[in-house]
Amino acid sequence: MxxxxxxxxxxxxxxxxxxxxxxxxxxxxxxxxxxxxxxxxxxxPEKIKEAAYEAIKGGFTKYTPVSGTHELRESISAKFKKSNNLDYSSNQIIVSNGAKQALFNALLVILNPGDEVIIMAPYWLSYTEMVKLADGVPVIIDADKENGFRPKFDDIEKKITSQTKCIILNTPTNPTGMVWSKSELEQLSEIVLKHKILVISDEIYEHLIYEDSHISIGALSKDILSRTITVNGVSKSFSMTGWRIGWMGAPYDIAQEVSKIQGQMTSNPCSISQMAAVAALGMDxxxxxxxxxxxxxxxxxxxxxxxxxxxxxxxxxxxxxxxxxxxxxxxxxxxxxxxxxxxxxxxxxxxxxxxxxxxxxxxxxxxxxxxxxxxxxxxxxxxx
Ligand SMILES: Cc1ncc(COP(=O)(O)O)c(C=O)c1O
Structure with a gap:
């Protein structure tokens, strides 16, 4: 075969x-x-496109550092602090080809063959396949439609085993549009800390919330931040799906490993898109x-x-x-x-x-x- x-x-x-x-x-x-x-x-938005034209005209068309330019990582670090209350210094940030690559990189770095990853249904369809590609085992937690698919914490705890490595959290959620409340995030955080696992928090839809405002799980405490990989990007918030810029903020050791593997796989994401992403993060x-x-x-x-x-x-x-x-x-x-x-x-x-x-x-x-x-x-x- x-x-x-x-x-x-x-x-x-x-x-x-x-x-x-x-x-x-x-x-x-x-x-x-x-x-x-x-x-x-x-x-x-036009301002973002202008930044890309300038990048091309100015010859910013070569390799950049693998993890992204210093300017972009500084902008992301400032954004994490300002809008998410998350402390990630620029050396804890890796810019990738979309949030998708950031998620996959995270799984590649943390999973050993057979490690289990908890995914709450309904889930974004790539999570299960990415986990399998990284030799992990997706463990699905079902929720009740009558309750709008809100998380069932007893069920999550019951599925945690000695093989569990992490939980994937996605708020707002694709495909239901569910937004996790602060108390739900606190309950999840307790579980993560109690079992000493990790959480990958996919916050790609953070700006699209209609009643409340977005809360990052990593902002709840220093302890949970040290177990959180926060993934985000420009695709959905700035209508930039084709530009392929996403990133993660991660504990330092994980970030260094991600940079190492990205350096052997794809190197830096597009230099021009990175300049455009800096302009995006400057939008008011x-x-x-x-x-x-x-x-x-x-x-x-x-x-x-x-x-x-x-x-x-x-x-x-x-x-x-x-x-x-x-x-x-x-x-x-x-x-x-x-x-x-x-x-x-x-x-x-x-x-x-x-x-x-x-x-x-x-x-x-x-x-x-x-x-x-x-x-x-x-x-x-x-x-x-
Ligand atoms: C929940 C979720 N995470 C990540 C992504 C991927 O984002 P990107 O286009 O930045 O790779 C998507 C895209 O549909 C998504 O729905």
């Missing part, structure tokens, strides 16, 4: 087929409504207000339309996704998504790769008009 066991144990992206069908339909000028998008539909509150208000308007509109149709869903508190319950249809999530696409030209992401086959994920990173038309078509689909 030419293909390694490691490669074989990773599932192919199950959503690729549906997203490529959506793309093809759009290309063929079919009136498809795309609720499948995983990225903001705004353009990257107006941009975040705009982003939040726009998404809040769309979220509220989608919610009001779904309520009128008596469709069950988890009320999103953050990110730009809504997890819709399809249990009453008797279809599994793939069959539902395929049928909805072929019959009503609506693209949604099946819930099964997120750990729930009785749900689908709708993204409201699209216009109010599209949301109105799309939910109307879903209503017609369900009433047949």
């Amino acid at each position: 030419l293909i390694s066991k490691r490669a074989q144990k990773v599932s192919p992206s199950q959503t690729l087929k549906i997203t490529s069908e959506i793309k093809k339909m759009k290309k063929d000028n079919k009136p498809v409504i795309n609720f499948a998008a995983g990225e903001p539909d705004f353009d990257t 509150g107006e941009w975040f207000d705009y982003l939040r208000n726009e998404f809040k308007k769309r979220r509220d509109f989608m919610i009001s339309k779904l309520k009128k149709l008596n469709i069950s869903f988890v009320k999103p508190e953050g990110a730009f996704y809504l997890f819709m319950d399809i249990d009453c249809t008797g279809l599994d999530s793939f069959a539902f998504a395929e049928k909805l696409l072929s019959e009503k030209l609506i693209g949604v992401i099946p819930g099964v790769p997120f750990g729930r086959d009785d749900f689908v994920r709708l993204s409201y990173a699209t216009s109010i008009n599209e949301i109105e038309e799309g939910i109307m078509r879903i209503g017609a689909f369900l009433s047949v």
Whole structure:
């Protein structure tokens, strides 16, 4: 067999087929409504693009330090302090090709073969596959839909074994939009400290919270900070998914190991994007207000339309996704998504790769008009 066991144990992206069908339909000028998008539909702000043009014109087009430029790491360190109350000095920060690489780097550095990683369902679909690629074992904790999938701490504790190395936390959560409360973060922190494990906190949607404000678990105490790897990036907050800049703040020893392995794998992320990321981190509150208000308007509109149709869903508190319950249809999530696409030209992401086959994920990173038309078509689909 030419293909390694490691490669074989990773599932192919199950959503690729549906997203490529959506793309093809759009290309063929079919009136498809795309609720499948995983990225903001705004353009990257002009100020950020200007910084990239300047980088190119100024010849900033060569290798940079593996962990990112000093300027960018200083900006990230200041941002961690100012908006998250997290103390990570610049030598504890590694800039990577998106938050995705930061997450994968973290797992590669902390996992030995067979180490277990606790993941709470519904979860972002890459976590399980990344853990497997790093020779770890994903341990899934289910939650109740009746309770909006809020964490069940007794269940988490029960699944901790001598092999448990870390827990992955994602707030706001993809795909439900759930935002962890301070008291929930405190309970998780207690578990992490009691069992002397680590937490990887994926905070990529931190600026998209509609009622409360974001709390970083690492800000709760010095003890928990010493066991936390905080992952973030510019993709979702600045509409920069294509620029591929993400980062982690980590305990010093872990950060040094990450730098070592990144140096042998990909070296630094794109120099031009790093300059753009410095400009992004200099954006003022107006941009975040705009982003939040726009998404809040769309979220509220989608919610009001779904309520009128008596469709069950988890009320999103953050990110730009809504997890819709399809249990009453008797279809599994793939069959539902395929049928909805072929019959009503609506693209949604099946819930099964997120750990729930009785749900689908709708993204409201699209216009109010599209949301109105799309939910109307879903209503017609369900009433047949
Ligand atoms: C929860 C979560 N974490 C990380 C990422 C990856 O971010 P990036 O594009 O910066 O790699 C995504 C992207 O969809 C995500 O939803």
